[in-house]
């Protein structure tokens with residue numbers, strides 16, 4: 001019997017769901033059994049805000065296990081990956097992206113624009129707080145953390161009037177029907193790489209590198225490259241008040257970016273385009289434009 005491929009995953013329902021999808025896809029292109037192995041990360045053990053736990057809190061334990069040969073493949077939510085590459089590891093597949101947008105789930109079923117003054121909206125992400133506050137509606141952002149189920153439970157328990165979540169997470173958990181409103185990226189830009197997965201293996205594992213390459217989606221990879229180049233050039237991470245979203249059509253990348261103060265008093269938005277092959281420079285150019293317009297002092301205010 002062929003050696004099993006050990007696919008490492010965090011234990012959250014969302015992580016297991018997305019790892020399961022990748023495991024199924026991998027089974028269809030490789031002649032080996034694929035088994036899921038749970039890896040506990042510091043981000044799962046603590047309920048402190050992610051910005052205090054540090055960049056890569058969900059990721060490093062999986063990467064360590066991969067580098068140590070305890071697992072052969074790791075599946076990450078791409079938006080949780082630090083922008084710096086990991087030595088000895090390769091992102092061998094970026095599968096087709098799920099819906100990249102944020103969604104609002106409100107207890108009343110009312111959309112964002114119709115929520116009553118003072119409505120309590122659960123989100124701890126500086127990016128979401130900044131953009132929601134910048135809309136000028138009278139909302140109170142309430143920091144929450146925890147997995148998707150926990151966040152939704154706070155809504156049902158009456159602690160919150162609404163929560164903002166990634167559509168992709170709800171979708172992967174089979175709960176997208178609970179979304180009240182998909183937030184228009186022209187109002188709330190998703191986090192760079194939101195809705196995309198990164199499938200990583202050891203660079204030296206030629207068999208897996210080539211099997212995983214067949215699961216790669218070139219458009220998603222280009223969009224994510226543009227978005228993450230923007231983030232990296234702003235010297236910001238996944239907890240910064242930075243939104244970035246690229247779409248790909250007819251060989252061109254269209255990237256939108258936003259930086260805002262967390263209180264929403266100031267925000268800057270720009271967009272740019274370029275060729276697919278040049279996705280990274282689209283991101284870098286947009287970052288330069290945002291910095292020219294003063295993004296630096298906005299980012300500083302959130303540090």
Ligand SMILES: NCc1[nH]cc(CCC(=O)O)c1CC(=O)O
Nearest residue numbers: 077079165166168169194195196
């Ligand atoms: N910040 C945690 C996180 N990392 C990835 C997702 C979900 C989906 C994704 O973007 O792949 C979520 C939950 C959320 O933001 O609502």
